[in-house]
Amino acid sequence: MNALPIVAVLGATATGKSDLAVRLAEELDGEVVNADALQLYRGMDIGTAKIPPDERRGIPHHLLDVLEVTEEASVSTYQREARAAIAAIRGRGRTPVVVGGSGLYVRALLDDIEFPPTDARLRAQLEARAEAIGAPALHRELAASDPEAAAGIGVHDTRRIVRALEVGQLTGRSFRAFLPRPVHHDPATIQLGLSRPRPLLHARIALRVRRMVEAGLLEETRHLRAQGLERSATARRAIGYEQALAVLAGTMSCADAVSATEAGTRRLVRKQDTWFRRDPRITWLEAGEDLEQLTSAALARVARGSEACITAGGAAEEGGRGQEDGQE
Structure with missing residues (x-):
């Protein structure tokens, strides 16, 4: 077991994750690894509240600005590159500090998740068969080859039936194994x-949106539009940018765009909170206005967690030796 822990700072938008991550990296001699899907995009700075370089306090940040807005983010690619970044950070004797609110990306990085391969030609063939014989018939084929997967997929869920068959044919393993x-x-x-009390969080969201507009979100969006933002299936739908594009197109007023951005961010916060609250492994900290007090509380939790990891590793090692002794 690597003696250096992976410290992840998670939670909803506008809770103050980035500031805490930088402070923890300072205290733990660490480097920051981004786990916000939209902050992967180069140039999407104001609308994603990307921490400016002059506020990073000299702490290296990884997986920021690695995609053009016309490229599509891939969870599996992110997993591979983020884990490589963590390995390199530890190789330098430093502590990785992961920060972000994109639940799927966080889980892909931190959890034991394997992404199965894809094959566009095979998928097209399976989709054509589904169109020709119907989803229920294709589901019966899945039940014959992968009964476990079929049991968890509806007979009319064409997309998942096709994906399960694709994975089975490519890997020879059950879809459920992934x-x-x-x-x-x-x-x-x-x-x-x-976490923060919801009324305070809503107030922070409103302030954040106003500051984004004042900082030049509309100009940033105009520049990104010239680079192909409107052609992106993902980036153009990002909260704030979607509304700014509507303003530039003349289909929404600035005041309506601000209101829509605030409402969309509040909906996102509810989804993020629901996602992360399901994970009992997360220790929750109340984020007040005193960053130093919050940092101290976080460091105390990291210290306890590190001791638990060391104890668990030692127990596992002793158990392994005991088994070897018994065999001898």
Whole structure:
């Protein structure tokens, strides 16, 4: 087991994750790894509240600005590159501090999740067969080859039936073998969640949106539009940018765009909170206005978590030796 833990700072938008992550990286001699899907995009700075370089306090940040807005983010690619970044950080004797609110990306990085391969030609063939014989008939084929997967997929869910058959034919394994499990990929992982009372969070969201507009969100969106933002299936739908594009197109007023951005962010916060609250491994911290006090509380939790990891690793090692002695 690597002696350096992976410290993850998670939670909803506008809770103050980035500031805490930088402070923890300072205290733990660490480097930050981004786990916000939209902050992967180069140039999407104001609308994603990306921490400016002059506020990073000299702390290296990884997986920021790695995609053009016309490229599509891939969870499996992110998993591979983020884990490589963590390995490199540890190789330098430093502590990885993961920060973000994109639940699927967080889970892909931290949990024991394997992404099965894809084959566009095979998928097209299966989709054509589904169109020709109907989803229920294709589901019966799945039940014959992968009864476990079929039991969990509806007979009319064409997309999942096709995907399960595709995975089975490509790997020879059950589709269910690739379902995510709530088990850390690295046992030395400590998850910290930030929360704020909902009324205070809504006030912070409103302030954040106003500051984004004042900082030049409309100009940033105009520049990104020239780079192909409107052609992106993902980036153009990002909260704030979608509304700014509507303003530039003349289909929404600035005041309506601000209101829509605030409402969309509040909906996102509810989804993020629901996602992360399902994970009992997260230790929740109340994020007040005193960053130093919050940092101290987080460091205390990291210290306890590190001790638990060391104890668990030692117990596992002793158990292994005991088994070897018994065999001898």
